[in-house]
Amino acid sequence: MDIAFLSSTMATLIKAVPMTLALFALSVASGCVLALIVVWMRVSGNRTLAAFARAYIFVFRGSPLLIQMFLVFYGLAQFSVIRNGPLWPFLREPFVCAVLSLALCTAGYSAEIFRGGIRSVPPREIEAARSIGMSGFLLVRRIIAPVAFRYALPAYSTEVVLMMKSTSLASLVTVWEVTGVAQRLISHTYRTMEVFLCAAVIYLVLNFIVLQAMAVLEYSLSRHLRAAPPATKP
Protein backbone atom coordinates (compact mmCIF):
# COMPACT_ATOMS: atom_id res chain seq x y z
CA MET A 1 0.00 0.00 0.00
CA ASP A 2 1.09 3.49 -0.90
CA ILE A 3 1.42 5.49 2.33
CA ALA A 4 2.07 8.80 0.55
CA PHE A 5 -1.12 8.48 -1.48
CA LEU A 6 -3.14 7.44 1.58
CA SER A 7 -1.96 10.40 3.62
CA SER A 8 -2.58 12.91 0.84
CA THR A 9 -6.06 11.42 0.32
CA MET A 10 -6.72 11.62 4.02
CA ALA A 11 -5.62 15.26 4.07
CA THR A 12 -7.95 16.11 1.16
CA LEU A 13 -10.89 14.32 2.73
CA ILE A 14 -10.37 15.86 6.17
CA LYS A 15 -10.74 19.29 4.56
CA ALA A 16 -14.30 18.28 3.68
CA VAL A 17 -15.17 17.19 7.23
CA PRO A 18 -16.34 20.66 8.36
CA MET A 19 -18.91 20.63 5.53
CA THR A 20 -20.22 17.21 6.62
CA LEU A 21 -20.38 18.41 10.22
CA ALA A 22 -22.18 21.62 9.26
CA LEU A 23 -24.79 19.64 7.29
CA PHE A 24 -25.13 17.22 10.18
CA ALA A 25 -25.42 19.77 13.00
CA LEU A 26 -27.84 22.09 11.21
CA SER A 27 -30.11 19.32 9.94
CA VAL A 28 -30.21 17.43 13.25
CA ALA A 29 -30.99 20.61 15.19
CA SER A 30 -33.70 21.89 12.86
CA GLY A 31 -35.03 18.35 12.29
CA CYS A 32 -35.41 17.94 16.05
CA VAL A 33 -37.44 21.15 16.34
CA LEU A 34 -39.60 20.15 13.37
CA ALA A 35 -40.11 16.71 14.88
CA LEU A 36 -41.31 18.27 18.12
CA ILE A 37 -43.89 20.29 16.17
CA VAL A 38 -45.01 17.21 14.22
CA VAL A 39 -45.28 15.04 17.31
CA TRP A 40 -47.18 17.80 19.11
CA MET A 41 -49.69 17.80 16.26
CA ARG A 42 -49.78 13.99 16.25
CA VAL A 43 -50.71 13.72 19.94
CA SER A 44 -52.69 16.97 20.19
CA GLY A 45 -56.06 15.27 20.09
CA ASN A 46 -57.13 17.59 17.29
CA ARG A 47 -58.25 15.43 14.37
CA THR A 48 -57.07 17.68 11.54
CA LEU A 49 -53.66 18.28 13.08
CA ALA A 50 -53.21 14.58 13.86
CA ALA A 51 -54.17 13.62 10.31
CA PHE A 52 -51.70 16.12 8.91
CA ALA A 53 -48.94 14.76 11.16
CA ARG A 54 -49.77 11.18 10.16
CA ALA A 55 -49.59 12.12 6.48
CA TYR A 56 -46.31 13.94 7.02
CA ILE A 57 -44.76 10.94 8.76
CA PHE A 58 -46.08 8.54 6.10
CA VAL A 59 -44.69 10.59 3.20
CA PHE A 60 -41.26 11.35 4.64
CA ARG A 61 -40.65 7.88 6.03
CA GLY A 62 -42.05 6.07 3.03
CA SER A 63 -40.02 7.63 0.24
CA PRO A 64 -36.25 7.77 -0.26
CA LEU A 65 -34.38 10.82 1.00
CA LEU A 66 -32.73 11.24 -2.40
CA ILE A 67 -36.01 11.89 -4.19
CA GLN A 68 -37.03 14.35 -1.46
CA MET A 69 -33.74 16.17 -1.85
CA PHE A 70 -34.08 16.36 -5.64
CA LEU A 71 -37.64 17.58 -5.24
CA VAL A 72 -36.44 20.44 -3.06
CA PHE A 73 -33.35 21.21 -5.13
CA TYR A 74 -34.69 20.89 -8.69
CA GLY A 75 -38.44 20.92 -8.14
CA LEU A 76 -38.83 24.19 -6.26
CA ALA A 77 -36.76 26.17 -8.77
CA GLN A 78 -39.33 25.36 -11.42
CA PHE A 79 -41.92 27.76 -10.00
CA SER A 80 -41.52 31.43 -10.76
CA VAL A 81 -43.40 32.25 -7.55
CA ILE A 82 -40.50 30.76 -5.62
CA ARG A 83 -37.82 32.08 -7.99
CA ASN A 84 -39.10 35.62 -7.54
CA GLY A 85 -40.01 35.13 -3.91
CA PRO A 86 -38.18 36.54 -0.89
CA LEU A 87 -36.67 33.16 0.04
CA TRP A 88 -34.98 32.55 -3.30
CA PRO A 89 -31.50 33.80 -2.28
CA PHE A 90 -31.55 30.96 0.29
CA LEU A 91 -33.37 28.30 -1.66
CA ARG A 92 -31.04 28.47 -4.64
CA GLU A 93 -28.10 27.49 -2.44
CA PRO A 94 -27.48 23.72 -2.68
CA PHE A 95 -26.36 23.72 0.95
CA VAL A 96 -29.67 25.18 2.15
CA CYS A 97 -31.63 22.70 0.02
CA ALA A 98 -29.61 19.80 1.42
CA VAL A 99 -30.13 20.90 5.03
CA LEU A 100 -33.82 21.54 4.39
CA SER A 101 -34.50 18.10 2.92
CA LEU A 102 -32.37 16.32 5.54
CA ALA A 103 -34.28 18.14 8.29
CA LEU A 104 -37.70 17.43 6.76
CA CYS A 105 -36.83 13.74 6.41
CA THR A 106 -35.38 13.21 9.87
CA ALA A 107 -38.35 15.06 11.39
CA GLY A 108 -40.63 12.27 10.11
CA TYR A 109 -38.51 9.52 11.68
CA SER A 110 -37.79 11.45 14.89
CA ALA A 111 -41.44 12.32 15.40
CA GLU A 112 -42.28 8.61 15.55
CA ILE A 113 -39.40 8.00 17.95
CA PHE A 114 -40.55 10.85 20.22
CA ARG A 115 -44.11 9.56 20.07
CA GLY A 116 -42.86 6.20 21.27
CA GLY A 117 -41.16 8.01 24.14
CA ILE A 118 -44.33 9.91 25.04
CA ARG A 119 -46.35 6.70 25.01
CA SER A 120 -44.00 5.13 27.51
CA VAL A 121 -44.53 7.85 30.12
CA PRO A 122 -46.49 6.07 32.86
CA PRO A 123 -50.08 7.40 32.89
CA ARG A 124 -50.03 7.41 36.68
CA GLU A 125 -47.28 10.03 36.70
CA ILE A 126 -49.37 12.27 34.48
CA GLU A 127 -52.42 11.69 36.68
CA ALA A 128 -50.41 12.51 39.77
CA ALA A 129 -49.14 15.71 38.19
CA ARG A 130 -52.66 16.68 37.18
CA SER A 131 -54.01 15.94 40.63
CA ILE A 132 -51.61 18.41 42.19
CA GLY A 133 -52.72 20.99 39.65
CA MET A 134 -50.12 20.88 36.90
CA SER A 135 -51.44 21.31 33.43
CA GLY A 136 -50.48 22.43 29.98
CA PHE A 137 -46.92 23.47 29.39
CA LEU A 138 -45.84 22.94 32.98
CA LEU A 139 -46.95 19.31 32.80
CA VAL A 140 -45.03 18.82 29.57
CA ARG A 141 -41.92 20.57 30.82
CA ARG A 142 -41.73 18.94 34.24
CA ILE A 143 -43.14 15.45 33.72
CA ILE A 144 -43.72 14.34 30.14
CA ALA A 145 -40.72 15.80 28.30
CA PRO A 146 -37.94 14.61 30.64
CA VAL A 147 -39.32 11.08 30.93
CA ALA A 148 -40.23 10.78 27.24
CA PHE A 149 -36.86 12.10 26.11
CA ARG A 150 -35.05 9.62 28.32
CA TYR A 151 -37.07 6.72 26.86
CA ALA A 152 -36.65 7.96 23.29
CA LEU A 153 -32.91 8.51 23.57
CA PRO A 154 -31.60 5.06 22.51
CA ALA A 155 -33.68 5.04 19.33
CA TYR A 156 -32.91 8.68 18.74
CA SER A 157 -29.17 8.08 18.86
CA THR A 158 -29.60 5.49 16.09
CA GLU A 159 -31.47 8.09 14.06
CA VAL A 160 -28.70 10.63 14.65
CA VAL A 161 -26.11 8.17 13.34
CA LEU A 162 -28.31 7.55 10.29
CA MET A 163 -28.32 11.31 9.75
CA MET A 164 -24.54 11.42 9.75
CA LYS A 165 -24.62 8.85 6.96
CA SER A 166 -27.41 10.65 5.12
CA THR A 167 -25.36 13.84 4.80
CA SER A 168 -23.47 11.96 2.08
CA LEU A 169 -26.45 12.43 -0.26
CA ALA A 170 -25.78 16.17 -0.28
CA SER A 171 -22.91 15.43 -2.66
CA LEU A 172 -25.52 14.58 -5.32
CA VAL A 173 -26.82 18.15 -5.18
CA THR A 174 -23.26 19.53 -5.54
CA VAL A 175 -22.39 20.09 -1.88
CA TRP A 176 -18.78 19.00 -1.49
CA GLU A 177 -18.78 17.00 1.71
CA VAL A 178 -16.66 13.92 2.46
CA THR A 179 -18.43 11.42 0.20
CA GLY A 180 -18.58 13.87 -2.71
CA VAL A 181 -14.88 14.62 -2.45
CA ALA A 182 -14.15 10.89 -2.15
CA GLN A 183 -16.15 10.17 -5.30
CA ARG A 184 -14.25 12.88 -7.17
CA LEU A 185 -10.94 11.42 -6.00
CA ILE A 186 -12.00 7.94 -7.09
CA SER A 187 -12.92 9.09 -10.57
CA HIS A 188 -9.65 11.05 -10.90
CA THR A 189 -7.31 8.37 -9.60
CA TYR A 190 -9.17 5.07 -10.08
CA ARG A 191 -7.79 3.96 -6.72
CA THR A 192 -11.15 3.01 -5.24
CA MET A 193 -9.94 0.92 -2.34
CA GLU A 194 -7.54 3.45 -0.84
CA VAL A 195 -9.96 6.38 -1.10
CA PHE A 196 -12.78 4.24 0.29
CA LEU A 197 -10.64 3.21 3.26
CA CYS A 198 -9.83 6.81 4.15
CA ALA A 199 -13.45 7.98 3.84
CA ALA A 200 -14.68 4.96 5.80
CA VAL A 201 -12.26 5.72 8.64
CA ILE A 202 -13.50 9.32 8.78
CA TYR A 203 -17.16 8.30 8.99
CA LEU A 204 -16.48 5.56 11.54
CA VAL A 205 -14.61 8.01 13.75
CA LEU A 206 -17.38 10.64 13.43
CA ASN A 207 -20.08 8.10 14.24
CA PHE A 208 -18.07 6.73 17.13
CA ILE A 209 -17.80 10.22 18.61
CA VAL A 210 -21.54 10.83 18.12
CA LEU A 211 -22.44 7.51 19.77
CA GLN A 212 -20.12 8.20 22.70
CA ALA A 213 -21.67 11.63 23.18
CA MET A 214 -25.15 10.14 23.12
CA ALA A 215 -24.10 7.45 25.59
CA VAL A 216 -22.78 10.12 27.98
CA LEU A 217 -26.06 12.01 27.65
CA GLU A 218 -28.03 8.81 28.30
CA TYR A 219 -25.91 8.03 31.34
CA SER A 220 -26.34 11.47 32.82
CA LEU A 221 -30.10 11.37 32.26
CA SER A 222 -30.59 8.02 33.96
CA ARG A 223 -29.25 8.81 37.39
CA HIS A 224 -32.56 7.77 38.93
CA LEU A 225 -32.32 4.33 37.31
CA ARG A 226 -28.90 3.53 38.68
CA ALA A 227 -28.44 1.82 41.99
CA ALA A 228 -28.10 4.34 44.77
CA PRO A 229 -24.52 4.72 46.00
CA PRO A 230 -23.94 2.98 49.32
CA ALA A 231 -24.86 5.33 52.12
CA THR A 232 -21.83 6.78 53.84
CA LYS A 233 -21.75 6.42 57.58
CA PRO A 234 -22.01 9.70 59.42
Add this chain to the structure above:
Amino acid sequence: MSTLELLGFGSTGWGALLLAGAGITLAVTAAALAIGAVLGALVATAKLSGNRALKALGSAYTTVFRGIPELLIIYLIYFGGSSAVTMIGQSLGYEGFLGLPSFIAGALAVGIISGSYQAEVFRGAYLAVARGELEAASAIGMNRALRFRRIVMPQVLRYALPGIGNVWQLSLKDSALISVTGLAELMRTSQVAAGSTRQYFLFFVVGGMLYLVLTSLSDQVFDRAERRANRSMPSAMGT
Protein backbone atom coordinates in the same frame (compact mmCIF):
# COMPACT_ATOMS: atom_id res chain seq x y z
CA MET B 1 -47.94 19.00 -23.18
CA SER B 2 -50.48 18.24 -20.51
CA THR B 3 -49.61 16.47 -17.29
CA LEU B 4 -51.81 13.56 -18.29
CA GLU B 5 -49.94 13.12 -21.56
CA LEU B 6 -46.58 13.29 -19.80
CA LEU B 7 -47.54 10.55 -17.37
CA GLY B 8 -49.57 8.53 -19.84
CA PHE B 9 -48.65 5.40 -21.69
CA GLY B 10 -48.53 6.97 -25.17
CA SER B 11 -45.39 7.51 -27.22
CA THR B 12 -44.67 10.80 -25.43
CA GLY B 13 -45.69 9.58 -22.00
CA TRP B 14 -43.36 8.33 -19.29
CA GLY B 15 -45.94 6.11 -17.56
CA ALA B 16 -44.67 2.80 -18.91
CA LEU B 17 -41.04 3.69 -18.22
CA LEU B 18 -41.83 4.77 -14.66
CA LEU B 19 -43.68 1.52 -13.98
CA ALA B 20 -40.79 -0.44 -15.50
CA GLY B 21 -38.49 1.53 -13.20
CA ALA B 22 -40.60 0.55 -10.22
CA GLY B 23 -40.33 -3.06 -11.37
CA ILE B 24 -36.53 -2.83 -11.53
CA THR B 25 -36.48 -1.21 -8.08
CA LEU B 26 -38.43 -4.19 -6.73
CA ALA B 27 -36.19 -6.68 -8.54
CA VAL B 28 -32.93 -5.12 -7.37
CA THR B 29 -34.25 -4.83 -3.79
CA ALA B 30 -35.36 -8.48 -3.81
CA ALA B 31 -31.94 -9.55 -5.12
CA ALA B 32 -30.28 -7.39 -2.45
CA LEU B 33 -32.44 -8.86 0.29
CA ALA B 34 -31.50 -12.39 -0.82
CA ILE B 35 -27.78 -11.54 -0.90
CA GLY B 36 -28.19 -9.84 2.46
CA ALA B 37 -29.94 -12.87 3.94
CA VAL B 38 -27.03 -15.14 3.02
CA LEU B 39 -24.42 -12.63 4.29
CA GLY B 40 -26.50 -11.87 7.37
CA ALA B 41 -26.89 -15.54 8.29
CA LEU B 42 -23.14 -16.10 7.88
CA VAL B 43 -22.26 -13.03 9.95
CA ALA B 44 -24.81 -13.90 12.64
CA THR B 45 -23.35 -17.41 12.85
CA ALA B 46 -19.88 -15.93 13.17
CA LYS B 47 -20.98 -13.55 15.91
CA LEU B 48 -22.74 -16.34 17.84
CA SER B 49 -19.88 -18.80 17.51
CA GLY B 50 -17.50 -19.30 20.41
CA ASN B 51 -14.52 -18.54 18.20
CA ARG B 52 -12.97 -15.19 19.13
CA ALA B 53 -11.54 -14.37 15.71
CA LEU B 54 -14.85 -15.12 13.98
CA LYS B 55 -16.71 -13.03 16.53
CA ALA B 56 -14.40 -10.08 15.95
CA LEU B 57 -14.77 -10.47 12.19
CA GLY B 58 -18.56 -10.49 12.47
CA SER B 59 -18.61 -7.44 14.71
CA ALA B 60 -16.26 -5.61 12.36
CA TYR B 61 -18.60 -6.35 9.44
CA THR B 62 -21.72 -5.04 11.18
CA THR B 63 -19.93 -1.98 12.61
CA VAL B 64 -18.30 -0.98 9.34
CA PHE B 65 -21.24 -1.47 7.01
CA ARG B 66 -23.74 0.10 9.36
CA GLY B 67 -21.39 2.98 10.16
CA ILE B 68 -20.45 4.32 6.75
CA PRO B 69 -22.74 5.99 4.20
CA GLU B 70 -24.60 3.75 1.78
CA LEU B 71 -23.50 5.93 -1.12
CA LEU B 72 -19.84 5.28 -0.31
CA ILE B 73 -20.44 1.52 -0.32
CA ILE B 74 -22.17 1.77 -3.69
CA TYR B 75 -19.19 3.69 -5.09
CA LEU B 76 -16.84 1.07 -3.65
CA ILE B 77 -18.68 -1.86 -5.23
CA TYR B 78 -19.39 -0.13 -8.53
CA PHE B 79 -15.96 1.39 -9.19
CA GLY B 80 -14.00 -1.25 -7.31
CA GLY B 81 -15.97 -4.05 -8.94
CA SER B 82 -15.44 -2.58 -12.36
CA SER B 83 -11.68 -2.35 -11.93
CA ALA B 84 -11.63 -5.92 -10.60
CA VAL B 85 -13.59 -7.11 -13.64
CA THR B 86 -11.26 -5.16 -15.94
CA MET B 87 -8.23 -6.76 -14.28
CA ILE B 88 -9.69 -10.23 -14.72
CA GLY B 89 -10.45 -9.34 -18.33
CA GLN B 90 -6.86 -8.24 -18.91
CA SER B 91 -5.49 -11.44 -17.43
CA LEU B 92 -7.69 -13.31 -19.91
CA GLY B 93 -6.28 -11.21 -22.74
CA TYR B 94 -9.13 -8.73 -23.16
CA GLU B 95 -7.94 -5.16 -23.65
CA GLY B 96 -9.82 -2.14 -22.41
CA PHE B 97 -12.34 -1.29 -19.74
CA LEU B 98 -15.00 -3.73 -18.58
CA GLY B 99 -17.78 -2.50 -16.36
CA LEU B 100 -19.57 -4.47 -13.68
CA PRO B 101 -23.24 -4.46 -14.76
CA SER B 102 -25.00 -1.84 -12.67
CA PHE B 103 -27.80 -4.22 -11.63
CA ILE B 104 -25.29 -6.68 -10.15
CA ALA B 105 -23.19 -3.92 -8.58
CA GLY B 106 -26.28 -2.31 -7.09
CA ALA B 107 -27.78 -5.53 -5.75
CA LEU B 108 -24.41 -6.48 -4.28
CA ALA B 109 -23.89 -3.09 -2.62
CA VAL B 110 -27.37 -2.85 -1.13
CA GLY B 111 -27.13 -6.55 -0.25
CA ILE B 112 -23.92 -6.00 1.72
CA ILE B 113 -25.60 -3.15 3.61
CA SER B 114 -28.78 -5.10 4.29
CA GLY B 115 -26.63 -8.07 5.34
CA SER B 116 -25.17 -6.00 8.16
CA TYR B 117 -28.69 -5.22 9.42
CA GLN B 118 -30.01 -8.73 8.83
CA ALA B 119 -27.12 -10.18 10.82
CA GLU B 120 -28.36 -8.34 13.89
CA VAL B 121 -31.95 -9.42 13.16
CA PHE B 122 -30.96 -13.09 12.89
CA ARG B 123 -28.77 -12.89 15.98
CA GLY B 124 -31.60 -11.43 18.01
CA ALA B 125 -34.01 -14.04 16.67
CA TYR B 126 -31.66 -16.89 17.54
CA LEU B 127 -31.21 -15.57 21.06
CA ALA B 128 -35.01 -15.45 21.42
CA VAL B 129 -35.32 -19.22 20.92
CA ALA B 130 -35.93 -20.70 24.35
CA ARG B 131 -32.79 -22.47 25.66
CA GLY B 132 -34.92 -25.20 27.21
CA GLU B 133 -36.21 -26.27 23.81
CA LEU B 134 -32.66 -26.69 22.53
CA GLU B 135 -31.76 -28.74 25.61
CA ALA B 136 -34.88 -30.84 25.22
CA ALA B 137 -34.00 -31.51 21.58
CA SER B 138 -30.51 -32.61 22.55
CA ALA B 139 -31.91 -34.71 25.38
CA ILE B 140 -34.04 -36.79 23.05
CA GLY B 141 -31.02 -37.34 20.84
CA MET B 142 -31.37 -34.92 17.94
CA ASN B 143 -28.03 -34.12 16.37
CA ARG B 144 -26.99 -30.57 15.49
CA ALA B 145 -28.30 -30.59 11.94
CA LEU B 146 -31.67 -32.06 12.86
CA ARG B 147 -32.01 -29.71 15.81
CA PHE B 148 -31.21 -26.78 13.58
CA ARG B 149 -33.76 -27.85 10.96
CA ARG B 150 -36.60 -28.78 13.32
CA ILE B 151 -36.20 -26.44 16.28
CA VAL B 152 -33.98 -23.47 15.49
CA MET B 153 -34.81 -22.65 11.88
CA PRO B 154 -38.63 -22.39 12.09
CA GLN B 155 -38.51 -20.22 15.18
CA VAL B 156 -35.69 -17.98 13.99
CA LEU B 157 -37.62 -17.27 10.81
CA ARG B 158 -40.73 -16.40 12.78
CA TYR B 159 -38.92 -14.13 15.24
CA ALA B 160 -36.89 -12.53 12.46
CA LEU B 161 -39.84 -11.68 10.22
CA PRO B 162 -40.66 -8.22 11.66
CA GLY B 163 -36.98 -7.28 11.52
CA ILE B 164 -36.68 -8.54 7.94
CA GLY B 165 -39.67 -6.35 7.08
CA ASN B 166 -37.83 -3.31 8.43
CA VAL B 167 -34.69 -4.23 6.52
CA TRP B 168 -36.73 -4.63 3.32
CA GLN B 169 -38.11 -1.11 3.71
CA LEU B 170 -34.60 0.23 4.36
CA SER B 171 -33.24 -1.56 1.30
CA LEU B 172 -36.11 -0.33 -0.85
CA LYS B 173 -35.13 3.22 0.01
CA ASP B 174 -31.39 2.50 -0.28
CA SER B 175 -31.99 1.12 -3.76
CA ALA B 176 -32.74 4.70 -4.90
CA LEU B 177 -29.04 5.40 -4.42
CA ILE B 178 -28.16 2.82 -7.07
CA SER B 179 -29.36 5.46 -9.54
CA VAL B 180 -25.84 6.94 -9.37
CA THR B 181 -24.57 3.91 -11.30
CA GLY B 182 -27.03 4.59 -14.11
CA LEU B 183 -29.35 1.63 -13.49
CA ALA B 184 -32.79 2.60 -14.84
CA GLU B 185 -34.70 1.96 -11.64
CA LEU B 186 -37.45 4.23 -10.34
CA MET B 187 -35.21 7.02 -9.06
CA ARG B 188 -33.09 7.14 -12.21
CA THR B 189 -36.14 7.01 -14.48
CA SER B 190 -37.80 9.89 -12.60
CA GLN B 191 -34.56 11.85 -12.90
CA VAL B 192 -34.28 11.25 -16.64
CA ALA B 193 -37.95 12.08 -17.18
CA ALA B 194 -37.63 15.23 -15.07
CA GLY B 195 -34.51 16.35 -16.89
CA SER B 196 -35.71 15.77 -20.43
CA THR B 197 -39.14 17.35 -19.94
CA ARG B 198 -37.93 20.05 -17.51
CA GLN B 199 -40.88 19.07 -15.30
CA TYR B 200 -38.75 18.38 -12.23
CA PHE B 201 -41.43 18.93 -9.65
CA LEU B 202 -44.01 16.75 -11.37
CA PHE B 203 -41.75 13.75 -11.95
CA PHE B 204 -40.11 13.78 -8.53
CA VAL B 205 -43.55 13.96 -6.90
CA VAL B 206 -44.79 11.07 -9.06
CA GLY B 207 -41.60 9.10 -8.41
CA GLY B 208 -41.97 9.70 -4.69
CA MET B 209 -45.59 8.60 -4.80
CA LEU B 210 -44.62 5.37 -6.56
CA TYR B 211 -42.10 4.73 -3.77
CA LEU B 212 -44.89 5.33 -1.24
CA VAL B 213 -47.01 2.75 -3.08
CA LEU B 214 -44.14 0.25 -2.97
CA THR B 215 -43.43 0.79 0.72
CA SER B 216 -47.06 0.65 1.83
CA LEU B 217 -47.80 -2.41 -0.30
CA SER B 218 -44.81 -4.25 1.09
CA ASP B 219 -45.87 -3.22 4.58
CA GLN B 220 -49.14 -5.05 4.01
CA VAL B 221 -47.39 -8.10 2.60
CA PHE B 222 -45.17 -8.32 5.68
CA ASP B 223 -48.14 -7.77 8.01
CA ARG B 224 -49.93 -10.67 6.39
CA ALA B 225 -46.82 -12.85 6.50
CA GLU B 226 -46.40 -12.09 10.18
CA ARG B 227 -49.97 -13.00 10.96
CA ARG B 228 -49.54 -16.24 9.02
CA ALA B 229 -46.29 -17.08 10.78
CA ASN B 230 -47.88 -16.45 14.18
CA ARG B 231 -51.15 -18.22 13.48
CA SER B 232 -50.35 -21.06 15.86
CA MET B 233 -49.18 -18.71 18.58
CA PRO B 234 -51.40 -17.34 21.32
CA SER B 235 -51.88 -13.69 20.51
CA ALA B 236 -50.07 -11.25 22.73
CA MET B 237 -51.92 -8.70 24.77
CA GLY B 238 -53.18 -5.68 22.95
CA THR B 239 -52.75 -6.95 19.39
